[in-house]
Amino acid sequence: MADRPSALAAYRALVGSRVRSQLAYRTSFGIDVVSSLILACAELAEVYVLFHNLDVLGGLDLRAALLVFGLSHLGFALANAVAGTLDTMPVYVRTGTLDVLLLRPQPLLTQVLAGDVMLKRLGGASVGLVTLLAALGAQDVDWTPARVVLLVTTPLSAAVVFAALFVAAGAVQFWLVEAAEVTNSFTYGSAYASSFSSAVLPAPLRLVFAFVVPAAFTAYLPTLALLGLPGPPWLPGWLGWCSPLVAVLAWLAAMGLWRLGIRHYTGAGG
Amino acid sequence: MNRTRGTGPVVDVRGLRREFVVRTAAGRLRRQRRVVRAVDDVTFALRRGETVGYIGANGAGKSTTIKMLTGILTPTAGEVRTCGLHPVQQRRTLARHIGVVFGQRSQLWWDLPLRDSLRILAALHRLPPAQAREREAELVDRLELGAFLDQPVRQLSLGQRMRGEVAAALLHSPDLIVLDEPTVGLDVLSKERLRVFLREEHAAHGRTLLLTTHDMDDVERLCERLLVVDRGRLVYDGDIAGLVARVGARRVLVVDLAEPSGALEAVVAAVPGSTLLGVEAGGLRQRIAFSPAAVTAADLLAAVTRVAPVRDLSIEEPDIEDVVRRLYESTGR
Amino acid sequence: MHPVYDPVTVRVVAVLVGAGYRRYASYRAAALGGALTNSVFGLLRASIVAAAVTSAGGTIAGYDAAAVVTYAWVTQAVIAPVHVFSWTDVAQRVRTGDIAVDLARPVDLQLQFGATDLGRALATLLPRALPPLVVGALTFGLVLPRQPLVWVAALVCTLLAVGVSFACRFLLNLLSFWLLDLRGPVTLYVSVAALLGGLYVPVGWFPGWLRTLALATPFPSMVQAPADVISGRVAGLDLLGVLAVQAGWLVVTLLAGRLVLSRATRKLVLQGG
Numbered sequence: 010m011a012d013r014p015s016a017l018a019a020y021r022a023l024v025g026s027r028v029r030s031q032l033a034y035r036t037s038f039g040i041d042v043v044s045s046l047i048l049a050c051a052e053l054a055e056v057y058v059l060f061h062n063l064d065v066l067g068g069l070d071l072r073a074a075l076l077v078f079g080l081s082h083l084g085f086a087l088a089n090a091v092a093g094t095l096d097t098m099p100v101y102v103r104t105g106t107l108d109v110l111l112l113r114p115q116p117l118l119t120q121v122l123a124g125d126v127m128l129k130r131l132g133g134a135s136v137g138l139v140t141l142l143a144a145l146g147a148q149d150v151d152w153t154p155a156r157v158v159l160l161v162t163t164p165l166s167a168a169v170v171f172a173a174l175f176v177a178a179g180a181v182q183f184w185l186v187e188a189a190e191v192t193n194s195f196t197y198g199s200a201y202a203s204s205f206s207s208a209v210l211p212a213p214l215r216l217v218f219a220f221v222v223p224a225a226f227t228a229y230l231p232t233l234a235l236l237g238l239p240g241p242p243w244l245p246g247w248l249g250w251c252s253p254l255v256a257v258l259a260w261l262a263a264m265g266l267w268r269l270g271i272r273h274y275t276g277a278g279g
Numbered sequence: 280m281n282r283t284r285g286t287g288p289v290v291d292v293r294g295l296r297r298e299f300v301v302r303t304a305a306g307r308l309r310r311q312r313r314v315v316r317a318v319d320d321v322t323f324a325l326r327r328g329e330t331v332g333y334i335g336a337n338g339a340g341k342s343t344t345i346k347m348l349t350g351i352l353t354p355t356a357g358e359v360r361t362c363g364l365h366p367v368q369q370r371r372t373l374a375r376h377i378g379v380v381f382g383q384r385s386q387l388w389w390d391l392p393l394r395d396s397l398r399i400l401a402a403l404h405r406l407p408p409a410q411a412r413e414r415e416a417e418l419v420d421r422l423e424l425g426a427f428l429d430q431p432v433r434q435l436s437l438g439q440r441m442r443g444e445v446a447a448a449l450l451h452s453p454d455l456i457v458l459d460e461p462t463v464g465l466d467v468l469s470k471e472r473l474r475v476f477l478r479e480e481h482a483a484h485g486r487t488l489l490l491t492t493h494d495m496d497d498v499e500r501l502c503e504r505l506l507v508v509d510r511g512r513l514v515y516d517g518d519i520a521g522l523v524a525r526v527g528a529r530r531v532l533v534v535d536l537a538e539p540s541g542a543l544e545a546v547v548a549a550v551p552g553s554t555l556l557g558v559e560a561g562g563l564r565q566r567i568a569f570s571p572a573a574v575t576a577a578d579l580l581a582a583v584t585r586v587a588p589v590r591d592l593s594i595e596e597p598d599i600e601d602v603v604r605r606l607y608e609s610t611g612r
Numbered sequence: 613m614h615p616v617y618d619p620v621t622v623r624v625v626a627v628l629v630g631a632g633y634r635r636y637a638s639y640r641a642a643a644l645g646g647a648l649t650n651s652v653f654g655l656l657r658a659s660i661v662a663a664a665v666t667s668a669g670g671t672i673a674g675y676d677a678a679a680v681v682t683y684a685w686v687t688q689a690v691i692a693p694v695h696v697f698s699w700t701d702v703a704q705r706v707r708t709g710d711i712a713v714d715l716a717r718p719v720d721l722q723l724q725f726g727a728t729d730l731g732r733a734l735a736t737l738l739p740r741a742l743p744p745l746v747v748g749a750l751t752f753g754l755v756l757p758r759q760p761l762v763w764v765a766a767l768v769c770t771l772l773a774v775g776v777s778f779a780c781r782f783l784l785n786l787l788s789f790w791l792l793d794l795r796g797p798v799t800l801y802v803s804v805a806a807l808l809g810g811l812y813v814p815v816g817w818f819p820g821w822l823r824t825l826a827l828a829t830p831f832p833s834m835v836q837a838p839a840d841v842i843s844g845r846v847a848g849l850d851l852l853g854v855l856a857v858q859a860g861w862l863v864v865t866l867l868a869g870r871l872v873l874s875r876a877t878r879k880l881v882l883q884g885g
Contacts, residue, residue, distance in 0.1 A: 040796030190645025209663035
C-alpha cells in the first residue's frame, strides 16, 4: 500500500486554498487590512485621549497602559485571524452543513477552523505589535531571562485565551441557535476589558473578568509582572506569571464545552 | 486499518427508535410537551452489495434513520451497527467507509472550483496521491464532470452539482453509499444519468447502496429491495414484485369518451374492485383503477360502454406510486 | 423632489416606517443579546470613565463622576437605535442590481430607505435602549432628567440623531455605485464615527485639535448629543443649540446624499444599469 499523506497535508490543502483565494483579490484584501488597522487606531486614540487628561489610570501610566493595549490587541488579532471564522457556526447549524462536516474523518473543530484563516484581521495585529514595541522602548524594564520569556509568551497565551473564547462562543451555537449577539458580549467584551487596567473595575467586575473570563490574564497581569508592579485587591501582580497556565486551562474548558455541544447536537444526553 | 470484509451485514438495525420532544403552545402561557416517535421500532439488515430503496412520505422518519445510521444522531432506543461499527461512538472511523450524498446539503466548497473540492477531499481522506488521481479520473470520466470541473461550484446547475456531490461521496471508494433524496429538483435527463451511473458503480464495485427517495422511478430503476416506512414504522421489507402482490395489483383503464359523461361514477360504484381515479379534458377522458382479481378488463369495459360510448381506450400496468399509497391506506390507523 | 405634504407620499412613508418596524421587531432574541452586549460594554466603559474622573481630581471638562457614568450608559443605550454599526442595505441592492427596482418606484430613494430606517430605530428603541439604562441605574446609578419636557427633548434629539446617522450611512452606501467592495470604507466609517462621535470618551475630553476635528463632522450629533441631553449635561438654551446643530447636520447630510444620488443615478442610466 502506498504511503498515506499525513493529516497535516489535508489541512494544508484546505487552508492553502483559502489563503490563495484571499490573496488573489489583492486590492480587496489590502483594503480589509487597512480598515482593521484603522479600527485599531481608533481604539488606540481612546487611550491617548484618556491620558491627555490625566497621568495615571488604574495604577498605570501612559507607557504601561500602552503596553497593556499592545499585548491585548496583538493577542486578539492573532486569535481573530485563526478562530474568527467560528462566527460562521450559526450558518453551518442553520443550513445543515454541520451534518456534512460531522460525516468526515476529521474532528469538527479542526474543519471549522480550517474553513477560513482570516489574514485580513492581522491589520489589527500590526497596530498591537507597534504599540507594544513603542511602549517597551519607552519603559525601563528590569529584564531578567524570565521576564523575556514572559514577554514572548504573553501574546501567544493571550491569543489562546481569546481563541478559547471564540470556541466557547461557537459551542454555544449548538444549544442556542443564532446566539451570536449573546456570545459577542463575552468575546468582544473580554477583548475590550483586556485592553486596559483591571484596577479601574469595581471588585465584582474585576473578579469576573479575571476568574470567570480570564481577560485580565491576557495583558494586564503579565504587564504587572513585567514591570514589577503590585496589583489591585484580589489581583496580585505575580498572577501574571500564571498566564500561560491560564491559557491552557481556558483552552481545555473551551474544548470540553465544544465536545458537550456536539453531544447535545447529536442527541446524546438530551 | 479496519475494513469490514466478510460476512457481517453492512447495516444492522434492531428495534431502532428515536423520539423527539415537541413543545407546542397550549393557551397563552403554558406549553405542552408531546413526545413524537420519528422512528418507531425499526428492524432490518442490509447485506453487502444490496441496492435498497427506503421510501416513505415526508416526515415518515427516513432522514432520521439515515442520521442514526451515519452517526450524527443518537437513537433513543435500539441498536444500530454500520459496517460493523457503532455509528455515534466511532463516527469518524465510519466516515472512511461510507459515502453520503444529501440532496439538500452540499459537501462541496461553494466558491472553489469542483476540482479543488475533490482534491481537498482526497487529502482529507488521506488517499495516496496516485490512487486518488486514478479514482478522480475515473469518476470525472463516468460522471462527465470534465466540462465544468474548473468552475466554482456556486455557478453549477443543480444537475451538475449533484454529479459533483456523488463524485465527492465516492472518491474514497466507500463500502456503503447512502443517498438522501438525491434526485429532488433534477430534470428527467439528469435523473436518468445519475441512476445509470449508480447502477454501473454497483455493478463494477459491488458497493452497497441505500437510497431514500420520493421518486418511484428511482426505486424501480435502481433498487432490488424496498423498505417502506410510514409514521416511523417499517411497513414493508422485500422486493417490488412482492409489494405489488401484497396490496393487490391494480391496473388502470383509460377511456376516451365520445361525449363528456358523469355517469361513470355510478358504474364504478356498481362494479366491485374498481375506483374512479380521475377525470380529464372536461369529462372526455376518465381513468378507472381496477383489481384484476375482482373484475376483468373486458367486463369493466362493457360496463362503461353500456352508459357512455367509448371512442378509444388503453390499459396501464401497476404504478408503484399507487401501490405504495394503497399500502399506506391499508396500514392506516 | 416630492412635496412633503403630498398625502400619497405621507401614506407611503407611514407604510414603510411600519414595515421597517415590523421587520426588526421580530428579531427579539437577537435584540436582547445585543442589549446584553451593550450592558457589558456599559459596565466596562462606565468603570473606565469613572476611574478617569477620580484620577483627574473629580472632574474632567465639566464632567463629574456621576455625569460621566450616565454619559457612558446613555451612549450604550442609543448606539443601537442610532445604528453606529455596519449598514449596507443600499449597497447590497446596488450590487445585485435590484436598486433599479427601488429607483423605479414613485417614492424618492432616500425617503424609502429613510422611512424604513426610522421604523428600524423605533423597533430597537425599547429592546436595546432600555436594558442598558436599567442595568446602569441598578449598578452605577444614573443621573436622569426629572422634567418631562427634557424627556421630550431627549426623544427629539434621539430621532434627529437617527436621521443624521441614516443620512451618513446612506451617503456611504452610495459609494457602492463606484466601488466594488464597500467593507473597507464601512469599517473606516464605523471606527471614525464611534471615536469622533464620543462613543469611547466624551468629545469634551478630546485634546483641542481632535475636538475641533470632531465638531467639524456630523458624528457628535449622532451619539454625543443624545447622551448630553438625556444626562442633563445641556439644558435650556444649550439644549436648543444642540438640537439646532443636529438639525443643521441633518439638512447638510441629506442634501449631500441627494447630490451624490443624482450623480449615481445618472451614472446608472448612462452605463445601462
